[in-house]
Amino acid sequence: MELRGRHRERDTLDRLLRDVRAGHSRVLVVRGEAGVGKSALLDYLTGHAPAGRVLRSAGVEPETELAYSALQQLCAPLLEHLGKLPEPQREALSTAFGLSSGRPPEGLIVGLAVLGLLAEAAAGQPLICVVDDAQWLDRMSEVILTFVARRLDSESVALIFGVRGAQLAGLPELVVEGLPEAEARLLLDSVLPGLVDAHVRDRIIAETRGNPLALLELPRDLSPAELAFGYGGQRAAQDGSVADRVEATFQRRVEALPADSRRLLLAAAVEPVGDVPLLWRAAARLEIGPAAAAPLETAGLVELGARVRFRHPLVRSAVWRSAAAGDLRAVHHALAEVTDGDRDPDRRAWHRAHAAIGPDEDVAAELERSAGRALARGGRAAAASFLERAAELTLDPEARAARTLAAARARFASGAVAAVPELLAAAELGPYDPVRQAGIERLRARVAFTVNAGRSAVNPLLEAAGKLAVLDPAASRATYLSALGAAANAGRFAPGDLRRAAEAARNVPPGDEPAGRLLAAFTAWSLDGHAAAAPLFTRALASVSAESDLDLQWMAGMAEHEVFDDAGFLSRTERTVTVARREGLLALLPSALTFRATALLYAGRFADASDLLDEAEALAYATGPSPHPATAAILAAHRGRSGPALERIESLRSEAEEGGVGWLLGVAGYARAVLHNGLGDYPAALAAAREATGHEDLAVFRWGLGELVEAAARTHEMDLAEEARDRLAARAAVVEGGWARGTRALADALAGPAGRAEEHYREAIEQLATTRLDLQTARARLLYGEWLRRENRRADARLQLRPAYDAFAAMGAEGFAERAGRELLATGETVRKRSTGVRAELTSQESQIARLAAAGRTNPEIGAVLFLSPRTVEWHLRKVFTKLGVTSRRELANSGS
Incomplete structure (x- = not known):
């Protein structure tokens, strides 16, 4: 195939193929307007693919409401590898594709199964997967393929999308524009019939903006007089995009066909699979003979070979959109009659629904059954579409309201929240129940x-x-x-x-x-x-159970902070993430990961918390719900890097004001107070802590009081420090546990009677050491060490400051570590900058894999936790072993990773 003027695009595609040959995975979205040449570039890619397997799929506009339709088309040739997947993934994918019955699968499990399927298929040879017209993917196919695209790494898989529109944002992309002027002229000259007025040629080049399809098709719509004497008048003044004008050209060509040929073309456009025998059976029902096909092929609109192949997707949409309502119903009716109800009941129901003129309970009931099958496969968006159409065809007011409510529930479950209020209003129109x-x-x-x-x-x-x-x-x-x-x-x-x-x-x-x-x-x-x-x-x-009360976890977590229950909070967050991962809960997992990151942050496990926040953010790109922004700001504040932390905090403030969430303003004030206390800028910390405690926000108020006591004591605002201590002590006094007693003792040490300060510091460290809150324990040691140093007890101060410094350095709390280091220097001790260990050498993902491997997890288990294929886990582990100089998982565990 000759591609004119596409050197940049070909270089990009050639690089992608080289990377895949070398064992890497690559993802690319080829984006551009209709007719600009995306499909030609994808043809170039598949024609130059390395020896291996090439799979192609495409979104089809009539199929957008059928769950997994595009995904199943892509994966069907790979199902021979299904048995190699772990059982939960195998069952989820089989259920989603209707190969077996089972529990309705969650999207993350299906996504992980598809990821594993691609990895297994690419084990012996590179795999090239091309998905064209991705703007017409059904919702579940889009979600799963986006998820897979973000998790591919080292499987020798290329996943390439062709799309017009804004779908698949955030993935690597190649934007395709019109041809350069010289190449556009050469292409136009190849289709013009002989000499053409120069002004006409210039006008065509300008108005098509180098769009190859427009250059090839628009001249066909011009009369000889227009080509010879001037391209102008009404057609030249048409408004609309190039794609609209090309589609209008196709419509005019369709209108010039004989009636039977138009109807046959309409049936081909409505039948999404491209099944030629099925098309001819439908044509027979419409009393259309084989002779109707000849004008279609002569006009260059469609090929009826092994499969139906349109000249361009715009031909299909031009035929479909311009059809008369009666003709469209007749075609759907014929297709419904020839579609096997046992093998393909949902597509048959969909055709029947579009063929119906008015209320039809039989069709509505069939659609309701299709919705049930879609829900059983995890296709909530598809179920909602079936139910909405079923309600439209239902005459009985009570049944209509019930189906509309069911559609609203399915829309909500699919994430299309904006569509729900209108459906609820319609459901209320039924008789009161x-x-x-x-x-x-x-x-x-x-x-x-x-x-x-x-x-x-x-x-x-x-x-x-x-x-x-x-x-x-x-x-x-x-x-x-x-x-x-x-x-x-x-x-x-x-x-x-x-x-x-x-x-x-x-x-x-x-x-x-x-x-x-x-x-x-x-x-x-x-x-x-x-x-x-x-x-x-x-x-x-x-x-409140993490297994059965998932909707209550946020409120329960806040309650645990109110009663100083550190063990409960750590345990609850761990169980919630476990359940969300096990069940593949797309909507819940990003927030559950963020929730867990908060617990790990206070446990001093900054690296683990950061890993979970990265994972939550990556998942949110594919699934929609954004991770909660508070934890990232709090973590940045504790890390002590002023620039990144303040940027996060300001972003938090903006989100608070935009969404009317004052609680986030409390978090922003608290995070700023932590940052400035860590850096030793106590006046700034005092101002921020006063902002944080200006309103009694859930959980945040207590966090802010602790920062306020420290900042006020360090700025000698003792009245303010004592007031904050009393308010904090009142909360800690009514609950039991080391966190409450340690917090109260630390506040007493800072703002209580000077003669009892050492007693309270010792009690604070002793009590906090019984918890898993290593961060709070290190801060108590730092404060005690600073007090000892000011008392000129340097040797005793070093006994507290050294473990505090080591703990902060290991955590990555750079601001607090520098503060502890300054105090150590003041005691006369030399401070050597500590390495933070594995994080200095390994990437975030590698360190996460290393920790899980060191804990004894197998590659499939690590892959299931991190949503990676086992082969990618194996590839990363080899890199981890090389970087750390170990040769086995046992050595990895002994290395402290």
């Missing part, structure tokens, strides 16, 4: 909390909770709990909302379920204060 109305209100509340869990969610949640009080008391309590969570998030932006929500919640009957217990605790916290709420928090936390 208390059970259905309760379902509507529950879903409306979830939508409100999902769209914005801050100020704007409070009123919708309270309204929904009030309506549910009679219909479903348990759902009402859960919704009131969400309202309290939203009000707590709103914080200083809506200071009266928390009390208003809590007062309303007290009117609902109490419940003994986990949400009911948490509601009672948070209501007491809002109205009666921390002391009254503490025992209720403890009782509630005992009932």
Whole structure:
């Protein structure tokens, strides 16, 4: 194939192929407008691919609502490797593709299975996967392929997409534009019939902007007079994109065909698979004979060979969009009649749905069954489309409302939250049914909390909770709990909302379920204060399970901070991530990873926390939900690098103001106070800590009080330090545990009677050492060492400052490490800069793999945790062994990695 003027593009594709031959994986999105030559470049790629397997798939506009349609087309030739996958992945992929029945698979498990399938297929030879027209991928295929694209590494797999539009953002891309003018002229001359007026040629070049398809097709639409004497008039003045004009050209060519040929072409456009025998069976139903095909091929619009192949996707869309409604229904009806209902029931149902003129209960019931099959395969978006169409075809008001509500639930589960309110409004038009109305209100509340869990969610949640009080008391309590969570998030932006929500919640009957217990605790916290709420928090936390109460984990985690339960918080976050990984919960995992990172941060495991935040961010690109921004800012503050930390904090403030989430302003103030305390800039830390404690934000207020005590004591603002100490001590006094007692003792050491300072420092270190909060223990040692040094007890000071410095350096808390190092120097000790170990030599991903391997995990187990193929894990481990100078996992474990 000759590609005119595409030297840059060919170089990019040739480099990609060389990398894949060398054993690397590569991903590329070939992006450009319709007709610009994307498919020609993909043909060039596959024609020059190394000896190996080449797979091609394409999105098809009529298939966008059928779950996994494009993904299954791509993976079908690779199913011989299915048996090599771990059982959970094998079962998930088999269920998703309808090869077997099973539990509805979550997207992450399917994505990991596809990743493994590609890796196995590429084990002996490179694998080239090309997905054209990706703008028409069904939702699940797009999500899974985006996930896989972000996790490919060293499998010798190339995954290349052709797309027009904004899909697949964030992946490496090659933007394809029109041909340079010289090449465009040569291409145009190749199709012009003899001599053409120079002004006409210039006008065509200018208006097509070098688009190859337009250069080839638009001149066909010009009369001889226009070509000879001037390209102008009405056609030249047409508005619209080049693609619109080319599509209009195709439409005119279609309109010139005989009636039977037009109908045959329409049937080919509507039938998405390109099945020629099926097409001819449908044609027979439409009383169209074989002679109708000849004008289509003469016009160069379509080829009917082994498969149906259109001249360009714009031909298909031109035929489909310009068809009369009656003709379109007739074609769908014919296709439905010839589609095997046993082998392909969903496509048959979809054709029947489009053939229906008015309400049809038989078709609606068939669509409802298709929705059930789609849900069983994890295709929530497809199920929603089936149910929406089923509701449109339903005459009975009650059944119509029930199907509409089911569609709303499926849309919500698919992540298309914006489509849900309109469906809920339609569901309410049906006859009143208390059970259905309760379902509507529950879903409306979830939508409100999902769209914005801050100020704007409070009123919708309270309204929904009030309506549910009679219909479903348990759902009402859960919704009131969400309202309290939203009000707590709103914080200083809506200071009266928390009390208003809590007062309303007290009117609902109490419940003994986990949400009911948490509601009672948070209501007491809002109205009666921390002391009254503490025992209720403890009782509630005992009932909230990470396995069955996933929606409650955020509130439970905040409660654990309120009652100083470090063991519970560490355990809960670990279990939540485990469940989210095991079940492949796309929507939950990014927030669960961020939640876990917070726990690891306070445990002093900065490297692990950073790894989880990186993973959460990568997953969010593919799945949609963004990881919570607070943890990244807090981690940056503890690392002590002023520039990056302040950038994160300012970004947090902007997000807080944009979303009406005052809680994030509290976090921003706390993070800034940590940063400046670590750097020894106590006046700045004091100002930030006062901002953090200016509103009693959930959990953050207590964190801020600790920073305020330290900053005020260091700036000799003792009245302020004592006030903050008293408020912190009041919270710690009503709970048990080393975290509470250590926190209180440390505050007493800083702001209590000078004669008892050493006693309190020792108690703080002793109590915090019983926890897993290594960061807090190191900070207590630093403060005690500084006090000892000021007391001129240098030898004793070194006994505290040395372990504090070593701990901070190992964690990566550079600001606190430098502060400890300065104090050590003041005691007369030489300070040598410590290496932070494996992180200095290994990448983030390598260090994560090294730690898991050292813990005894197998390659498939590590791959399942990190969403990598086992082959990529093996490749990274070889690099880890080389960098660390070890030859086995046992040596890796002994190296301390």
